Amino acid sequence: MNLILFGPPAAGKGTQAKRLVTEHGFIQLSTGDMLRAARSAGTELGQRVAAIMDSGQLVSDEIVIELIEDQLDTHKDAPGFIFDGFPRTVPQAEALDKTLAKRDQEIDCVIRLRVDEEALLDRVTKRFEEQGREDDNPETFKKRIDAYNAQTAPLLPIYAERKKLTEVDGMGSIEKVAAEIDAALAKQSGDEKKGFLSKLLGGNN
Ligand code: B4P
Numbered sequence: 001m002n003l004i005l006f007g008p009p010a011a012g013k014g015t016q017a018k019r020l021v022t023e024h025g026f027i028q029l030s031t032g033d034m035l036r037a038a039r040s041a042g043t044e045l046g047q048r049v050a051a052i053m054d055s056g057q058l059v060s061d062e063i064v065i066e067l068i069e070d071q072l073d074t075h076k077d078a079p080g081f082i083f084d085g086f087p088r089t090v091p092q093a094e095a096l097d098k099t100l101a102k103r104d105q106e107i108d109c110v111i112r113l114r115v116d117e118e119a120l121l122d123r124v125t126k127r128f129e130e131q132g133r134e135d136d137n138p139e140t141f142k143k144r145i146d147a148y149n150a151q152t153a154p155l156l157p158i159y160a161e162r163k164k165l166t167e168v169d170g171m172g173s174i175e176k177v178a179a180e181i182d183a184a185l186a187k188q189s190g191d192e193k194k195g196f197l198s199k200l201l202g203g204n205n
Contacts, residue, residue, distance in 0.1 A: 001080040001189065002105055004087070006155070007113035009144040010123045010136075011170050012177060016113070017084040019178055024185075029071050030084040031064045054134040056143030058088055058151060065095045072099060080108075088152045109188045110159040111181055113170030117145065 003026070005013040017028045035053060038046035049059045068086055075081070087093040100106050115123075121141060128136035135144060159165040166184040170177050 001108045001185075002083070002100065003080070003185070004083045004107055004110040004159075005085075005113065006110050006152075006159075007115065007170060008117075008120055008148045008152075009141065010120045010127070011113040011115045012174070013084045013113065015174060016178060016181055017082045019174075020082055020181070026080065026082045027075055027078050028082045028084055029068060029086065031067055031086040031088075032084070034067045034071075035059060035064075054140065056135055056140040056147065058147050061089055061091045061095070064088075065092060065099075068096065069099055072103070080105075083107075087155065088148075090154065090158075093155050093158065107159075107164055109166060109185065110164045111184055112156065112165060112167050113177065114167055115170040119171055120145070 003020075005017055007013055014030055014032065017026075017030060020026045021028045035046070035049050039050050039053075040046070045063065049063065052059050064086060068083075072081075083096070087096050096107070121138065124136040124141050125138065127133060128138075134140070156165065166188070168177060168180045168184060172180075
């Protein structure tokens with residue numbers, strides 16, 4: 001199963017993706033983590049993206065698409081992935097569809113974590129105090145929210161139209177959000193099985 005964890009910055013995508021890896025054996029592809037790793041390693045890519053990330057803007061589509069394609073090539077035999085923080089723009093979503101189609105795969109489920117802006121700000125303020133992540137300061141965070149609303153949120157109706165979108169309340173505790181995601185995934189795999197049976201039985205199931 002290929003799953004997208006979708007939501008504004010600090011909605012809990014990374015938190016939930018890591019749990020799904022531990023509990024269900026998914027492979028997590030987080031473009032945010034990849035970019036931060038490049039920065040920590042001081043690579044040429046890391047140096048190129050540092051200022052953009054610290055300003056709260058999105059890095060270029062070309063860069064993140066290449067990062068994702070490299071990872072898909074690396075894990076050729078994986079049964080599925082969690083895309084965490086990717087896609088974040090329409091061109092990224094189109095590139096993902098194309099690259100998955102080449103592998104005879106598609107996006108099966110998009111889970112949107114809904115968290116209100118005040119709670120998001122509380123979370124990043126706490127993380128800024130604890131970890132000092134430059135893009136978590138309140139001014140930069142506002143720009144990240146603006147980028148989400150302008151460039152990422154427009155993907156929601158696209159996935160809704162394809163009947164891939166499930167909304168999850170991301171305001172509860174980490175455990176409560178996890179339980180809701182698990183329920184959504186169980187329903188999704190049930191629906192997939194039903195669809196498969198229905199095809200097998202000529203659409204009568
Ligand atoms: P990300 O790394 O994706 O952003 P994030 O803030 O870490 O979001 P996430 O939703 O994963 O939050 P988390 O679980 O950590 O992106 C960072 C930057 O990289 C972007 O601004 C951009 O510049 C660049 N970038 C990345 N991908 C890109 C792309 N595809 N295209 C272009 N640019 C890209 O949770 C946040 C905090 O909340 C944590 O401290 C956590 O402990 C806490 N928390 C989580 N769930 C909670 C809950 N239920 N209750 C209370 N606290 C909770």
